Amino acid sequence: MTNKPFxxxxxxxxxxxHQLISFPAPNLNTQIKMTIPVHVFHGKxxxxxxxxIGTIHGDELNSIEILRRVHHHIRVSKLHGTIITLPVANVYxxxxxSRYLPDRRDLNRMFPGAKTGTLANRLAHGICNxxxxxxxxxxxxxxxxxxxxxxxxxVHLATSGTKELAHVFDAPVxxxxxxxxxxxxxxxxxxxxxxxVYEGGEALRFNELCIRAGVNGILNVFSHLKMLxxxxxKPLKKYKPLVARTSRxxxxxxxxxxxxxxxxxxxxxxxxxxxxxxxxxFLINKSVKVEAPFEGVVIGQALKPLVSEGxxxxxxxxxxxxKGVAETIDEYKVELVGEGY
Numbered sequence: 001m002t003n004k005p006f007x008x009x010x011x012x013x014x015x016x017x018h019q020l021i022s023f024p025a026p027n028l029n030t031q032i033k034m035t036i037p038v039h040v041f042h043g044k045x046x047x048x049x050x051x052x053i054g055t056i057h058g059d060e061l062n063s064i065e066i067l068r069r070v071h072h073h074i075r076v077s078k079l080h081g082t083i084i085t086l087p088v089a090n091v092y093x094x095x096x097x098s099r100y101l102p103d104r105r106d107l108n109r110m111f112p113g114a115k116t117g118t119l120a121n122r123l124a125h126g127i128c129n130x131x132x133x134x135x136x137x138x139x140x141x142x143x144x145x146x147x148x149x150x151x152x153x154x155v156h157l158a159t160s161g162t163k164e165l166a167h168v169f170d171a172p173v174x175x176x177x178x179x180x181x182x183x184x185x186x187x188x189x190x191x192x193x194x195x196x197v198y199e200g201g202e203a204l205r206f207n208e209l210c211i212r213a214g215v216n217g218i219l220n221v222f223s224h225l226k227m228l229x230x231x232x233x234k235p236l237k238k239y240k241p242l243v244a245r246t247s248r249x250x251x252x253x254x255x256x257x258x259x260x261x262x263x264x265x266x267x268x269x270x271x272x273x274x275x276x277x278x279x280x281x282f283l284i285n286k287s288v289k290v291e292a293p294f295e296g297v298v299i300g301q302a303l304k305p306l307v308s309e310g311x312x313x314x315x316x317x318x319x320x321x322x323k324g325v326a327e328t329i330d331e332y333k334v335e336l337v338g339e340g341y
Contacts, residue, residue, distance in 0.1 A: 047081025058093015063140030109182035161194035
């Protein structure tokens with residue numbers, strides 16, 4: 001069945017076209033005009049609408065590269081449905097190299113926003129106007145500044161259709177994560193839209209493994225929804241994604257310099273296992289050991305050596321069947337980027 005035209009931002013989008021829409025955004029305080037480019041790939045044939053957003057946090061750059069590569073796989077003449085991508089949602093944070101907006105607000109705590117109010121409210125409102133037109137959503141993130149995340153999905157499995165989509169994405173780890181007030185995921189749940197949050201890598205850095213995992217996952221979703229005529233990425237072995245029943249950030253009990261054990265990221269650790277030592281920079285007090293509070297797999301790790309009491313150090317996920325989890329992640333790495341990564 002042939003697709004139908006639809007209207008977005010007072011522009012009529014015709015089937016079989018790729019349109020670039022520039023949404024107006026509040027000017028910089030220097031009065032430089034700001035717009036946010038949105039790509040609309042409106043397929044020739046009827047099908048679902050998928051919304052993919054990147055850089056809600058302005059320092060999470062992996063998402064831009066993921067979408068750049070995904071765009072290369074889209075051919076509107078063969079596409080069934082519509083793909084709407086927003087590579088840079090927080091253009092202000094991108095300019096500043098910051099997670100936040102100029103008013104220090106976190107955009108992902110401001111949804112659904114409001115037409116009037118703070119800059120963050122207005123920006124969130126505009127994004128939701130586009131997102132609400134779609135049937136599915138994918139939100140691309142990295143770890144925060146100085147934190148590395150293993151490729152993973154954070155989803156609310158109780159949202160209708162999300163569990164199936166999460167397994168199709170084929171990330172090695174799925175976290176059944178509670179909804180956060182003001183997040184785009186919360187809005188998706190209220191609208192009944194299946195929604196995936198992909199996390200991988202670290203802020204202000206490209207990470208090839210996490211980029212490839214993101215591209216691969218998105219193409220898996222397109223294939224599952226029968227939007228693309230064929231699978232355009234390298235197919236992976238049919239892993240059964242690992243669903244974590246719970247996860248917890250282990251925090252520093254004292255301030256100082258952290259010396260982690262080698263090779264902890266994506267490693268299976270046992271309760272009581274030594275993960276790191278925190279040393280006094282003045283060499284006065286004794287070093288403090290950091291031990292795993294329970295058996296699990298390290299899916300996130302702080303990279304900065306200098307920490308303050310209470311800082312997050314290691315993100316550990318617990319699984320019903322933990323045997324083989326770390327090995328599965330290792331095999332996943334090798335298949336995506338080869339040996340020696």
